[in-house]
Structures are given as structure tokens and as C-alpha cells.
Amino acid sequence: MESRSSFERVSNHKHSYSTMKQPEIESSGIPEIDNGEYWPLSGKPYVDLILTKTGVKPIYSMYLPKKMTSELPSAGARAVSAVLTCGQKKWDMFYGGVKSGHKFSNEWRKFVDDNNLKEGDGLVFELLECSASKIHFRVQILRGDFPAELKPEDEEGANSDNPILLG
Numbered sequence: 001m002e003s004r005s006s007f008e009r010v011s012n013h014k015h016s017y018s019t020m021k022q023p024e025i026e027s028s029g030i031p032e033i034d035n036g037e038y039w040p041l042s043g044k045p046y047v048d049l050i051l052t053k054t055g056v057k058p059i060y061s062m063y064l065p066k067k068m069t070s071e072l073p074s075a076g077a078r079a080v081s082a083v084l085t086c087g088q089k090k091w092d093m094f095y096g097g098v099k100s101g102h103k104f105s106n107e108w109r110k111f112v113d114d115n116n117l118k119e120g121d122g123l124v125f126e127l128l129e130c131s132a133s134k135i136h137f138r139v140q141i142l143r144g145d146f147p148a149e150l151k152p153e154d155e156e157g158a159n160s161d162n163p164i165l166l167g
Contacts, residue, residue, distance in 0.1 A: 045071045046126040050144070053119050060109040064095075068125065069102040073132045080132070084111055084125075086139040095135055120144030 047068040054061045064072070072095065073080055079094035082104060091114070093107035111117075122142035129136035 044127050048124045051119055051121045056112055056117055056119055062104045062108045064102050074098055081134045083136045084139050115141055
């Protein structure tokens, strides 16, 4: 049986160059990964957080942590255009800097409702683009409603809503 290299020599009349055959990508068996909802971080600035009751119904108020605001433009009196991308969808909104408390505009509500976000869900905001007039985040959603069988068990074997303390 003859083995072939994963590289092929491709030639047109003027130039010759090598290309690499792309391997077929197998399904991971996890729909969220296969559909592009989860991905590895690219090395750009990011912040992760757990949604609290102020970030979801009925308040819908999202303040970015200080770790991220130092990376963003100081909008002062005017808001900066912001785009949140999650999966294959985009949400346009505004981000207000210092004067609005480093907060997203009321369009944050649509993002929360469209993604059925709840208190306890985790979000990862990865900053893809940042200028004085626009910021763009790619957002990963990590659901906080774990099935009971995945929650840690206490010493007696019963599921517990209290965190396990070690040491």
C-alpha cells in the first residue's frame, strides 16, 4: 500500500507552489462546538463573568469589569458603537464609557432575551476590535443550569445547592 504525503505540489504555467490537503473534520459529538458556539480564545483581551440578577430580567444592566474597561476607549460624553457576536448572530448596541459607568445600552436586553440568559450563566467577552468609534466582542455563553447528575455531591451522597468547601 502506497502512502501519500499530506502535501501536494501544484503548478500553473508561471508558478509552482505547495498546498496542504485539509483533513476532514469529524464531529465532536457536542452540537455547541460543531455549531461554532464554543471556540478557543485567540489571545486577544477577554473577560469572563457570571451573570447576576442585575444583568438579566427585569433590570437588564450590563457593566463590564474593570479588567476589560482599561482596554476600551474612554467614551466620555458620547457612546461608542458596540457589536456582540455570538454563534452566527450579531447584536448592535452602544457602550458608554466613564460617564455611563462602563455599561452597554438598552439593546443589551435583546441580547439577553434572544439568548435566554439567566442569572448564573457564564459569559466570555473576547475583544475582537477596538477603536475610538467601535468595539466588537465575540461572546461565548456557558449555561449555569447544570443537570442534577452533574452537580457535586456532599459526603452523604445527596445533591447539594451549597458549594463544597475544601480544606
